Amino acid sequence: MSQPSQVPTTRRAAVDPKECSITGTLAAIGDRWSVLVLRELFYGVRRFNDIQHDLGISRSVLTDRLARLVEIGVARTEPYQEPGDRVRQQYRLTRKGVRLLPVLVGLMEWGDEFLSNGDPPVVLEERDSGEQVRLELRSTSGALVAPHQIVTRARRRRVD
Amino acid sequence: MSQPSQVPTTRRAAVDPKECSITGTLAAIGDRWSVLVLRELFYGVRRFNDIQHDLGISRSVLTDRLARLVEIGVARTEPYQEPGDRVRQQYRLTRKGVRLLPVLVGLMEWGDEFLSNGDPPVVLEERDSGEQVRLELRSTSGALVAPHQIVTRARRRRVD
DNA sequence: GGTCTGAGTTCGACGTACGAACTGAGGGGC
DNA sequence: GCCCCTCAGTTCGTACGTCGAACTCAGACC
Incomplete structure (x- = not known):
């Protein structure tokens, strides 16, 4: 075939890009602000103004992103009421949203390692034990990979 | 404080958004095209035209993204030469780039579960054993979380 | 010299994100 | 009753990013 210097020369993906789940997930929540809004919801920030203040996101974009996250079922609205105040809506993650946590943890761990020199500004702990939580790639037999x-x-099927 | 219906009412993040590694990682590779280019590199697609064809990305944007990935040390160029052809550059992941794999796997697994109804178009396997590879959250004691x-x-320090 | 290929660059049109200001609904003070 | 407050969301003009298509460039082959 070809092997001029010593390069394996893979020419095309073994996977149809349209059939890859990464594409679909990115289409759903793959913009910067959606991810940051999700992070806020993970951190327990639930109110429009608090999220807007924390992120410095424009109000129009935040409105759009929250509506989108609700629309795709990653977040939901829930009424709340402060003592002398009317009922308002806050935002919480659904189970479908909580399942995105590994993505956020992945982003966090990479940033910890390569941007913060291994000195993480935030750590994740298991609620009960207080033990640190990390992301791991493991095979079905349980071995680290x-x-x-x-x-x-x-x-399904090869492309080309 | 306040507890009108039965809502915990967390008002502000326990974490300074500026100090969170997620922010930094998103600033580095947090746009749609960068992630898809990284996916191509993971799949073993290394050449400009092949990536451009697979993704349907515009050439100018691809040029920009590849340069950026190289600049931040996630990818590197490597010369190759087809038999009757001059030397050209291809792109490969660095170790720093390979460490982003958990993020891609997270995106893929979420899409598999919620967009493909648990019928994954692509599976990840360990090279030697052929066993399927999955992402797991585990505590330091090794328990699933x-x-x-x-x-x-x-x-470091609480915000306000 | 002419042509082919891979890897970019340039360019004008278009779409989306931006901040700032505005709207709207309900509660409280006086 | 009237004014003002807060939170949530909308509107609007501007600025930046992305797009496809066409162009450039370098080397190899004929």
């Missing part, structure tokens, strides 16, 4: 040991395989 | 059992704690 290094990232470079991983290969991809298309399950 | 459910996402809703996780709490965040700021390590």
Whole structure:
């Protein structure tokens, strides 16, 4: 075929880009602000003005993102009422939203390692034990897997 | 304080948004195209035209993203040469880039579960054993941790 | 010299995100 | 009753990012 210097020369993805779940997830929540809003919800910030203040996001964009997150079922509104105040809406994650936590943890761990020099500004702990929580790649047999040991395989059909 | 219906009413993040590693990572690779380019590199697609064809990205944006990924040390260029052709550059992930794999896997697993109804178009396998690879949240003692059992704690300093 | 290919660059049109200011609904003070 | 407050969300003009298409450039082959 070809092997001019010593390069493996993979020319095309083994996977149809349209069939990859990454594409779909990015289409749903793959913009900067959506991810940051999700982070706020994970941190327990639930109110419009608090999120807007924390993130410095424009109000129009925040309105749009919250509506979108609710629309796709990642967040939901829930009424609340301060003592001398009318009923308002706050935002909380759904189970579907909580399942995005590994993505956020992945972003956090990478930033901790390469941007904060291994000195994490925030740590994740298990509520009861207080033990630190980390993200791990494991095979079905339970063994840790290094990232470079991983290969991809298309399950439906090859492209081209 | 306040507890009108039965709402916990967390008003502000326990974490300074500026000090969170998620913010930094998103600033580095947090746009849609960067993530998709990274996915291509993970899949082993290394050449400009191949990536451009797979993703349907405009050439100018791809040029910009590849340069950015190289600049921040996530990808690197590597010369290659087809038999009767001049030397050209291809792109490969660095170790720093490979460490972003958990983020991609997180995106993929969420899409598999909620967008593909648990029927994943692509599976990840360990190269040697062929066993399927999955992302897990575990505490330091090695126990699996459910996402809703996780709490965040700021390590440096609380905000206000 | 002419042509082919891969890897970009340039350019004008269009779309989306932005901040700032405005609206709207209900509660409280006086 | 009237004014003012807060929270939530909308409107609006501007600015920036993305797009496709066409162009450039370098080397190899004929």
